Amino acid sequence: MLVNQQNGSRRARLGQRSIRRGKGGVGGFTLVEVALAVIVLLVGLLALSASAVRVQGLARAARERMAAQNALRAKAEEVRSISRAGLSDPLGWGIHVSNAVGALATFPVEGLTNVPGQASVGTVRLITDETLSDADLGVELGLPRDLDGDGLASNNAVSATARLLPVVLEVRWTSQWGQQRVTQGLWILGY
Numbered sequence: 001m002l003v004n005q006q007n008g009s010r011r012a013r014l015g016q017r018s019i020r021r022g023k024g025g026v027g028g029f030t031l032v033e034v035a036l037a038v039i040v041l042l043v044g045l046l047a048l049s050a051s052a053v054r055v056q057g058l059a060r061a062a063r064e065r066m067a068a069q070n071a072l073r074a075k076a077e078e079v080r081s082i083s084r085a086g087l088s089d090p091l092g093w094g095i096h097v098s099n100a101v102g103a104l105a106t107f108p109v110e111g112l113t114n115v116p117g118q119a120s121v122g123t124v125r126l127i128t129d130e131t132l133s134d135a136d137l138g139v140e141l142g143l144p145r146d147l148d149g150d151g152l153a154s155n156n157a158v159s160a161t162a163r164l165l166p167v168v169l170e171v172r173w174t175s176q177w178g179q180q181r182v183t184q185g186l187w188i189l190g191y
Contacts, residue, residue: 093190
């Protein structure tokens with residue numbers, strides 16, 4: 001029994017020694033480890049905040065582009081409406097369309113900023129020159145083309161006799177990435 005008591009007291013002393021060693025500074029983090037962990041966390045937070053800023057910028061760009069496209073759709077419908085109304089004009093379809101679309105030459109788009117030097121964000125161009133090409137207009141419409149039905153594509157002023165007219169709608173604005181542009185071409189018919 002004496003041996004057992006000695007073993008038990010020895011174990012108790014060994015246990016006390018290991019407890020003392022644990023409290024004596026063997027465990028825990030050093031100042032270098034803590035500083036390194038803080039640096040890693042800061043780098044992660046900076047990357048996360050940069051990503052959040054980029055996502056907000058992309059969302060704003062998407063909203064701006066959507067506003068421009070919606071404005072173009074609305075203006076295209078307005079031009080088509082003018083074209084339909086011109087079919088019953090006794091002065092002629094081409095003259096009616098030229099006069100009415102000329103009044104729509106520029107239009108604002110809510111939420112978009114004008115390009116410096118431009119009066120408005122949106123423009124409407126009615127093309128009455130058969131000799132212009134797609135390269136001249138900056139949009140693919142299949143020009144030059146006979147617009148007045150005379151069999152030739154050589155007249156540079158067909159507004160009075162036109163039966164078919166191309167229209168170029170464009171929205172240009174300034175964003176945080178510089179100047180942006182959305183263009184849409186459409187045809188209106190005087191039949």
